[in-house]
Amino acid sequence: MHRTGELFGHFQTLEQQRESATFGMWVFLATEVLFFGGMFLTYTINRHAYFTAFGVGSNDLDITLGTTNTLVLILSSFTMAMAVWCAQTGKKKLVPLFLVLTLVLGCAFLGIKFVEYKQKFHHHLVPGRSFDISYHVNHPAPGDDPKEIAFEKEELAKALASDPDTNSHAQLYFSLYFAMTGLHALHMVVGAGLVMWLIGASLKGRFTPHYHTPVENIGLYWHFVDIVWIYLFPLFYLIDRHR
Amino acid sequence: MPEHSEHIVSPKIYFTIFIALVIGTSLTTWAAFQNFGPFNIVIALGIATAKATLVVLFFMHARYSVGRTRLVIVCAIFWLAIMLALTLADYQTRQPRMSRLVPPAVFYRV
Numbered sequence: 251m252h253r254t255g256e257l258f259g260h261f262q263t264l265e266q267q268r269e270s271a272t273f274g275m276w277v278f279l280a281t282e283v284l285f286f287g288g289m290f291l292t293y294t295i296n297r298h299a300y301f302t303a304f305g306v307g308s309n310d311l312d313i314t315l316g317t318t319n320t321l322v323l324i325l326s327s328f329t330m331a332m333a334v335w336c337a338q339t340g341k342k343k344l345v346p347l348f349l350v351l352t353l354v355l356g357c358a359f360l361g362i363k364f365v366e367y368k369q370k371f372h373h374h375l376v377p378g379r380s381f382d383i384s385y386h387v388n389h390p391a392p393g394d395d396p397k398e399i400a401f402e403k404e405e406l407a408k409a410l411a412s413d414p415d416t417n418s419h420a421q422l423y424f425s426l427y428f429a430m431t432g433l434h435a436l437h438m439v440v441g442a443g444l445v446m447w448l449i450g451a452s453l454k455g456r457f458t459p460h461y462h463t464p465v466e467n468i469g470l471y472w473h474f475v476d477i478v479w480i481y482l483f484p485l486f487y488l489i490d491r492h493r
Numbered sequence: 494m495p496e497h498s499e500h501i502v503s504p505k506i507y508f509t510i511f512i513a514l515v516i517g518t519s520l521t522t523w524a525a526f527q528n529f530g531p532f533n534i535v536i537a538l539g540i541a542t543a544k545a546t547l548v549v550l551f552f553m554h555a556r557y558s559v560g561r562t563r564l565v566i567v568c569a570i571f572w573l574a575i576m577l578a579l580t581l582a583d584y585q586t587r588q589p590r591m592s593r594l595v596p597p598a599v600f601y602r603v
Contacts, residue, residue: 335502
């Protein structure tokens with residue numbers, strides 16, 4: 251393929267090439283909106299149908315880890331935006347620095363997610379044969395807040411009174427929890443891989459004020475994944491916290 | 494050299510948006526522990542939408558982008574709205590109790 255510097259032969263100018271690439275990225279993100287949208291729709295219908303069981307399930311999530319992860323992801327979006335700015339203004343040395351910060355924060359998010367998933371395994375909250383919504387309140391770990399455990403126990407008893415099949419319906423909540431946060435985490439893994447590639451290219455000084463489309467478009471992807479989490483956080487962690 | 498039509502957003506704006514997002518996160522976490530009755534979910538999703546709007550407008554530069562890009566954003570939201578509205582309308586207008594999603598009992602016997 252004919253190529254002059256960063257300009258491919260089928261484009262007239264770098265400007266046109268950049269605008270085409272960015273347009274393509276936005277179209278891809280539109281399909282992603284519908285991809286995640288279907289899962290949010292599934293969540294909404296089931297949340298409506300099994301209101302109490304979803305509340306019980308939600309209270310089993312660790313709100314401290316969830317809030318921390320939200321802040322980590324927002325900060326990573328900020329460092330990503332700064333990497334784009336550095337590329338646009340020709341601060342070549344700062345581009346890899348902000349990209350590394352973004353990567354570290356992205357990995358921190360995944361690390362915290364791993365700790366949360368592990369906790370769910372310990373609490374028998376992973377859908378399958380050993381799923382038991384009452385396991386944690388009956389076998390609290392030494393570090394657990396006894397007041398919180400007592401509250402959850404009482405809430406579970408109330409839920410069982412109104413919906414005898416709470417265990418199955420809470421299992422549905424956790425199926426959606428793992429599917430949706432898992433798909434989000436998979437997007438984070440892909441994003442981290444893309445940022446690693448960007449770091450390599452930026453260390454070679456490839457991105458200049460005239461050509462930085464990859465930084466900009468991977469930035470768009472990164473911010474989109476951030477937005478998905480902005481909705482996942484209240485829908486999974488915060489729906490039944492009021493006491 | 495090609496002329497540059499792209500708008501460069503200053504770090505000051507990025508930082509302001511970042512602070513606004515942190516405040517939004519704190520606000521939604523605080524609000525979750527208060528009971529506003531039926532408005533709990535409205536407040537939670539309202540704050541989330543405000544945060545998402547800030548990210549799209551400033552971090553993703555939609556505020557400064559060309560009409561073509563904005564059209565894609567509007568389309569994405571519109572298609573999502575069609576999917577949500579028509580499916581939820583379907584569930585709401587079925588025969589009584591159908592919206593309760595009667596589950597096949599055998600499915601849960603794992």
